Amino acid sequence: MTEDCMGLGHAQEMNPEHPNCFLLEIARAQMTRDIFPNSPIKFMPPTRYKSGDIFYSHLMDAMFNFVGVLTGQTIQLLGMPTEAMHTPLLQDRWMSIKNAKYIFNGARDLSQEISFQQNGVINTWAQKVLGETLKHLEMIKHKGLFKAIEDRAFAEVSRTETSGKGYDGVIKKHLQYLNPFFEIF
Amino acid sequence: MKETKVNLKHLKPYGDIMEDGTVQLCFTLSVEASPEAREAATLLVQKMGFEQIKVATMEKVAQGFSTFVIYGNTKHFLDFTKIKVLKIESPKHSREEIDDIIKTKIGKKLVVIGACTGYDAHTVGIDAIFNMKGFAGDYGLERYRWFDAKNLGAQVLNQDLLKKAVELKADVVLASKVVSQHNIHIKDMRELIELAKKMHLREKIIFIAGGPRVTHPMALECGFDAGFGVGTKPSEVASFIVEEYISRLKKQKRF
Numbered sequence A: 001m002t003e004d005c006m007g008l009g010h011a012q013e014m015n016p017e018h019p020n021c022f023l024l025e026i027a028r029a030q031m032t033r034d035i036f037p038n039s040p041i042k043f044m045p046p047t048r049y050k051s052g053d054i055f056y057s058h059l060m061d062a063m064f065n066f067v068g069v070l071t072g073q074t075i076q077l078l079g080m081p082t083e084a085m086h087t088p089l090l091q092d093r094w095m096s097i098k099n100a101k102y103i104f105n106g107a108r109d110l111s112q113e114i115s116f117q118q119n120g121v122i123n124t125w126a127q128k129v130l131g132e133t134l135k136h137l138e139m140i141k142h143k144g145l146f147k148a149i150e151d152r153a154f155a156e157v158s159r160t161e162t163s164g165k166g167y168d169g170v171i172k173k174h175l176q177y178l179n180p181f182f183e184i185f
Numbered sequence B: 001m002k003e004t005k006v007n008l009k010h011l012k013p014y015g016d017i018m019e020d021g022t023v024q025l026c027f028t029l030s031v032e033a034s035p036e037a038r039e040a041a042t043l044l045v046q047k048m049g050f051e052q053i054k055v056a057t058m059e060k061v062a063q064g065f066s067t068f069v070i071y072g073n074t075k076h077f078l079d080f081t082k083i084k085v086l087k088i089e090s091p092k093h094s095r096e097e098i099d100d101i102i103k104t105k106i107g108k109k110l111v112v113i114g115a116c117t118g119y120d121a122h123t124v125g126i127d128a129i130f131n132m133k134g135f136a137g138d139y140g141l142e143r144y145r146w147f148d149a150k151n152l153g154a155q156v157l158n159q160d161l162l163k164k165a166v167e168l169k170a171d172v173v174l175a176s177k178v179v180s181q182h183n184i185h186i187k188d189m190r191e192l193i194e195l196a197k198k199m200h201l202r203e204k205i206i207f208i209a210g211g212p213r214v215t216h217p218m219a220l221e222c223g224f225d226a227g228f229g230v231g232t233k234p235s236e237v238a239s240f241i242v243e244e245y246i247s248r249l250k251k252q253k254r255f
């Protein structure tokens, strides 16, 4: 598969109370863009730190949109004010779209006007994230994928090789197992 | 002249004057944005019991749909002094106090198991209660010396959770429910208690539910001993556990 067909996803999920969180989010988003210049990047909105305060949530989405337009993400998924409540209502979706249009229009060419300081907060953070990611990948390689999944290497969820939903339906195929339907399909 | 002090027997929403009854509303009508749509929205809000209705905006949100932001002043009021809410009344303790209470008054480690049940895969809430590092600066149950705490993770079916409870001789079972679409959380919570009754575990074990759409009264109605909602800290749960355990011990002694 060529690079331009590989869609890569990442999300803006930092604690909004963290000092300088926008700088760190910019660092991650810009880093992702720079490492994969030829791939479409799917940028996903804050969800985990969303609460029932839909007005604050809307503001978080505005800042997420700002990071998105500033760092040139390809596919911007839109956050919903009611993320912590329900699957979005029509008016929630409308608010989100209006929010994104405003920011994507208003800051359209901002990225061409600015650059980040060599040893500033943003670049330093990008280096740190990159280093930790490498370590994580090496750990997965070392343990093997299934063991790593079991040890919560992905999304902090553990799934073991010998249990979990659907395991009942897993059967060992006989050497001469034949399913003519697969051929037909 | 309107009062400047609150009259608890006549409580109304506050905008900028006591008892002005101001409410902001937002809803969508499945008709094209038009003067008729605006009138319809105003009349609907009137029917809801509002006066001095102001349509702040009417937006065309999609073909054939209009969304409104409306301000109105409600006629209704409430006697705040008559309001009763079922709450967890037990006193709150610190982790050190709880460990000490278990050690001196109970004299054995309490076995606490928990999971996010059914097909619900949200582990973050139950982890916040169990994990060492805890939640909002409050250490999780695994950190307590006098709890034997075991978090079974997510997507644990009710029957498996109870089987584990028997196997580990659990004193307390914690169930987390996050997904609430079609009231699945309530169904699963009821089912857990039904099963527990069938297995004669209901009286032996303290059952506690939690999740963003869980409330204490609703958990009680489903047959639990307590329910915890948004922003729960582990020490609040731990406090309830020791208080409930000790009150059960006392009841047993009386018989």
Ligand code: B12
Residues within 6 Å of the ligand: A047, A048, A049, A050, A051, A082, A083, A084, A085, A086, A087, A088, A155, A156, A157, B114, B119, B120, B121, B122, B123, B124, B125, B126, B128, B129, B135, B174, B175, B176, B177, B178, B179, B180, B181, B208, B209, B210, B211, B212, B213, B228, B229, B230, B231, B232, B233, B237
């Ligand atoms: C992270 C997340 C996920 C992650 C979960 C990862 C993981 N390892 O847990 C992933 C991506 C897997 C996920 C999947 C889905 N999710 Co989700 N998810 C969320 C999200 C963004 C945050 C939840 C969270 O972690 N909160 C943080 C914790 C700390 O808060 P908490 O759970 O409320 O817990 C606190 C209290 O409630 C309490 N508590 C919780 N449990 C317990 C238990 C006990 C015993 C006690 C005492 C206290 C207690 O204490 C905790 C600490 O204070 C929410 C939206 C939101 N912002 O709330 C949606 C949300 C919960 N998800 C939702 C949905 C619909 C899904 C999916 C069904 C999506 C889909 N269509 O596939 C799937 C579900 C799959 C499944 N089988 O369950 C909806 C639920 C809507 C509803 N009301 O039913 C939400 C609200 C998003 C939305 N608006 O649509 N999700």
